[in-house]
Amino acid sequence: MTLCVKVPFKDAERVKRLLERKGVLDPLHRYDKDERHIYFPITRKLEEPGLIYAKRVLPAAKKKNTLREQLRSQLTPEELAHVKSSYDIVGSIAIIEVDKALAQRERIIANAVLAMNKHVSTVLKKEGGHEGELRLQKMRCLAGKDTRETIVKENGVTLLVDVERVYYSVRSATERKRIAQLVKKGERVLVMFSGAAPYPCVIAKLAAPAHVVGIELNKRGHELGIENVRRNKLDTVTLMHGDVRELVPLLAQQGETFDRIVMPLPHTGHDFLDEALSVARTGTVVHLYDFEHEDEFEKGAEKARAGAARNGKRAEILGIVACGQHSPRVYRICVDFKVL
Ligand SMILES: C[S@@+](CC[C@H](N)C(=O)[O-])C[C@H]1O[C@@H](n2cnc3c(N)ncnc32)[C@H](O)[C@@H]1O
Incomplete structure (x- = not known):
């Protein structure tokens, strides 16, 4: 049985618009009729006076393929043109972006995303970009369970993530696999x-x-990391909580060196090359992430060369890989280089 609003035919258009405006139309079901009424499926009761509620078996909505198609009956063509049809799914959480012009329609859009993805139980809206040293992004729940934590499966591991308190991008999964495939036995x-x-x-x-040694400044990130290592029974991983600027010099003092150093902090990663190179040996491979315009990938290589020169070393560039898009014509790149 589905919760519905029971409306005489003459009021159907007015009430439908009200339900759409409030974002409570249940996109999983289709409306139904009897001789004098129409029954609109809803996700919750409203405090509006004069609405009559009923419970009724309603036909399931036909599955629509794209978000725009799913929303066709609920938004005007002008509104549909503003809908961003791609969004990320992180475990059971969908993360959407809503154009400012659709602020009044965001719950309708979120409910449609929920209806289209049977493994999704939460729809969050991005409330800005990644900010600050911890690269965190504010989110607001628009539909489903109000949570930020979920379990993600990627590259054969299961990860507990918190999409608001700790940076995590599903879009980097392929890049993580690329790096893992470069790692040789015993590194x-x-x-x-x-x-x-x-x-x-x-x-x-x-x-x-x-x-494998990991270093993370965000306390919650470190805690989730510990949980993820435990969950996947990975006994070769050690995680450290703190600032790379303080912890890497301690490793260097202890005479630690690494065969491979991964630096996934695209905005400012090159500022940490002195620390990275303090625990590199001749032949160490460094993966330095950066954001560069499509015509200027070479700038990333220049940053690697400059960092090496500053430390009395040379960087042999092994390759530059585009591994994500940051904004129009600006890519997340990885500069792979060997320390000489
Ligand atoms: C772009 S995120 C990448 C996180 C993770 N490697 C991933 O791929 O999902 C960068 C991370 O660096 C951490 N961070 C920033 N500055 C740091 C510092 N000085 N020392 C240690 N971690 C830092 C942030 O908290 C954030 O979790």
Whole structure:
């Protein structure tokens, strides 16, 4: 049985518009009729006076393929043109962006996303970009269960993530696999800026390193990382909580060196090359992430060369890989280089 609003035919259009405006139309079901009434499926009761509620078996909505198609009956053509049809799904959470012009329609859009994805139980809206040292993004729940935590499966590991309190991007999963596939048996790997430990876990799972060390400043990120290492039974991973600027010099003092150093902090990662190179040896491979315009990838290589020169070393560029899009014509790139 589905909760419905029972409306005489003459009021149907007015009430339908009200339900749409409030974002309570249940997109999983279709409306139904008897001789004098129409029954609109809803997700919750409203405090509006004069509405009559009923429970009724309603036909399931036909599955629509795209978000715009799903919304066709609920938004005007002008509104549909503003709908951003792509969104991320992180475990059971869908993360959407809503154009300012559709602020009044955001719950309708969120309910449509919920209806289209049977494994999604939460729809969050991005409330800005990644900000601050911890690269966090504010989110607001528009539909479903109000949570930020979910379990993600990627590259053979299961990760507990918190999409608001700890940076995690599903879009980097392919890049993590690429790095893991480069790791040779017995390597010692340092992952600076390890977050909830997706890189350390994927590397330890897919490759056979001797040891993977991850360092993360965000306390909650470190805690989730510890949980993820435990959950995937990865005994070659050690995670450290703190600032790379303080912890890497301590590793250097202890005479630690690494065969491979991963630096997934695109905006400012190059500022940490002095620390990275203090635990590199001749032949260490560094993966330095950066954001660059499509015509200027070489600038990323320049940053690597400058960092190496500053430390009395040379950087042999092994390759530059585009591994995500940041904004129109600006890409997330990875500069792979060997320390000489
Ligand atoms: C872009 S995120 C990448 C997180 C993770 N590696 C991933 O791929 O999901 C960068 C991470 O670096 C952390 N971070 C920023 N500055 C740091 C510092 N000085 N020392 C350690 N971690 C830092 C942030 O908290 C954030 O979790």
